[in-house]
Amino acid sequence: xxxxxxxxxxxxxxxxxxxxxxxxxxxxxxxxxxxxxxxxxxxxxxxxxxxxxxxxxxxxxxxxxxxxxxxxxxxxxxxxxxxxxxxxxxxxxxxxxxxxxxxxxxxxxxxxxxxxxxxxxxxxxxxxxxxxxxxxxxxxxxxxxxxxxxxxxxxxxxxxxxxxxxxxxxxxxxxxxxxxxxxxxxxxxxxxxxxxxxxxxxxxxxxxxxxxxx
Amino acid sequence: xxxxxxxxxxxxxxxxxxxxxxxxxxxxxxxxxxxxxxxxxxxxxxxxxxxxxxxxxxxxxxxxxxxxxxxxxxxxxxxxxxxxxxxxxxxxxxxxxxxxxxxxxxxxxxxxxxxxxxxxxxxxxxxxxxxxxxxxxxxxxxxxxxxxxxxxxxxxxxxxxxxxxxxxxxxxxxxxxxxxxxxxxxxxxxxxxxxxxxxxxxxxxxxxxxxxxxxxxxxxxxxxxxxxxxxxxxxxxxxxxxxxxxxxxxxxxxxxxxxxxxx
Numbered sequence: 001x002x003x004x005x006x007x008x009x010x011x012x013x014x015x016x017x018x019x020x021x022x023x024x025x026x027x028x029x030x031x032x033x034x035x036x037x038x039x040x041x042x043x044x045x046x047x048x049x050x051x052x053x054x055x056x057x058x059x060x061x062x063x064x065x066x067x068x069x070x071x072x073x074x075x076x077x078x079x080x081x082x083x084x085x086x087x088x089x090x091x092x093x094x095x096x097x098x099x100x101x102x103x104x105x106x107x108x109x110x111x112x113x114x115x116x117x118x119x120x121x122x123x124x125x126x127x128x129x130x131x132x133x134x135x136x137x138x139x140x141x142x143x144x145x146x147x148x149x150x151x152x153x154x155x156x157x158x159x160x161x162x163x164x165x166x167x168x169x170x171x172x173x174x175x176x177x178x179x180x181x182x183x184x185x186x187x188x189x190x191x192x193x194x195x196x197x198x199x200x201x202x203x204x205x206x207x208x209x210x211x212x213x214x
Numbered sequence: 215x216x217x218x219x220x221x222x223x224x225x226x227x228x229x230x231x232x233x234x235x236x237x238x239x240x241x242x243x244x245x246x247x248x249x250x251x252x253x254x255x256x257x258x259x260x261x262x263x264x265x266x267x268x269x270x271x272x273x274x275x276x277x278x279x280x281x282x283x284x285x286x287x288x289x290x291x292x293x294x295x296x297x298x299x300x301x302x303x304x305x306x307x308x309x310x311x312x313x314x315x316x317x318x319x320x321x322x323x324x325x326x327x328x329x330x331x332x333x334x335x336x337x338x339x340x341x342x343x344x345x346x347x348x349x350x351x352x353x354x355x356x357x358x359x360x361x362x363x364x365x366x367x368x369x370x371x372x373x374x375x376x377x378x379x380x381x382x383x384x385x386x387x388x389x390x391x392x393x394x395x396x397x398x399x400x401x402x403x404x405x406x407x408x409x410x411x412x413x414x415x416x417x418x419x420x421x422x423x424x425x426x427x428x429x430x431x432x433x434x435x436x437x438x439x440x441x442x443x444x445x446x447x448x449x450x451x452x453x454x455x456x457x458x459x460x461x462x463x464x465x466x467x468x469x470x471x472x473x474x475x476x477x
Binding site: 112114115117118119120121122123124125126128132133136137 | 272274303304307308309310311312313314315317319321322323324325334335338339380383384387
């Protein structure tokens with residue numbers, strides 16, 4: 001039994017690494033999309049705002065797996081060859097970006113109008129108001145929701161196994177296929193996913209406390 | 215008694231100011247001039263357009279007709295032929311820096327200490343060094359009686375203290391004119407006095423002030439001129455003695471009698 005675990009360790013470790021890398025890439029890219037999308041929803045000209053609104057609502061209403069398949073099997077039909085990992089990361093990042101756009105819009109809009117007025121009244125420019133008045137206050141409201149999204153993304157990253165990326169889920173499946181020890185190894189997978197997400201939540205709470213003020 | 219003011223320097227000029235929200239007319243062609251050093255108190259029932267009038271002067275509201283001039287400069291729009299175009303953000307920001315405003319709900323930045331609230335504009339807009347901004351902000355907070363609250367956050371201060379920080383934040387910018395929008399309306403009665411006395415002190419120092427308030431005693435004692443507004447227009451204006459002693463219009467008479475009955 002112990003031998004089984006030890007023998008499968010390298011494969012599981014590589015899978016875990018892929019899961020972490022995919023999650024980090026998706027979160028970085030998705031947060032970037034989300035910052036752009038959120039600012040467009042808040043301050044964009046009307047046509048841009050509508051475009052982003054369509055993007056956000058559409059992406060939030062489509063199952064992530066359909067998105068991944070659409071890019072993985074759909075892009076080649078358009079003459080674009082994409083790797084499985086590229087398709088997975090792009091699809092999940094687009095999904096993540098839609099959520100983060102909404103989170104940022106909501107966070108900024110929840111700041112009292114008087115704060116903007118006060119910033120304007122002392123002569124702060126738009127960028128100065130963002131930097132000194134809006135972002136520091138919005139961050140406190142955005143951060144908890146962002147951590148939730150990050151946790152969701154780590155879980156969703158298991159979907160890339162369905163386009164044959166050897167992430168943690170796929171690695172476990174391979175090990176189970178070889179050893180027939182389903183209960184043991186799915187318990188290992190569950191523990192590892194939980195460990196990642198628990199760490200994320202703890203880090204989120206730490207950050208939140210740091211931004212909280214008297 | 216307020217001293218006489220030099221009438222030559224028109225600091226704020228409103229000409230035919232018109233403001234609409236959709237189809238509702240909030241201001242219907244308001245003409246008003248405020249001279250340097252003058253304290254003008256605006257009174258009137260709620261919904262009469264007093265607050266909107268103030269907010270047009272530092273362009274927190276745009277306007278659809280007429281002109282707003284501060285120290286000879288057209289506020290918010292490019293002066294020229296054809297359709298008026300809004301000025302770029304940076305130019306509007308520079309104009310706003312010269313017009314201080316105090317709000318009914320204080321609007322202090324909750325994530326900053328009292329000192330940082332006052333320093334922000336000095337650093338970012340007036341481009342002072344950290345040391346200079348700190349000395350300046352400290353001096354103003356001392357002047358409004360908050361020497362021992364420099365490092366307090368807004369949530370740790372009473373309403374009256376918060377509003378005094380807000381006044382220091384506005385005045386520290388050394389604006390040409392100060393706008394007070396019902397600065398004491400949100401305060402508990404026992405805290406109104408400390409804010410009004412800071413405002414009176416400011417008026418005595420020669421600050422040009424436009425004050426929207428329901429405090430008739432303040433209007434009587436501090437104002438050079440009182441303006442009565444109703445339904446988006448100025449109905450009557452004059453010295454406090456004229457307006458409170460012998461109101462001419464029925465609307466002002468009824469407004470004053472309602473106030474008297476209300477307490």
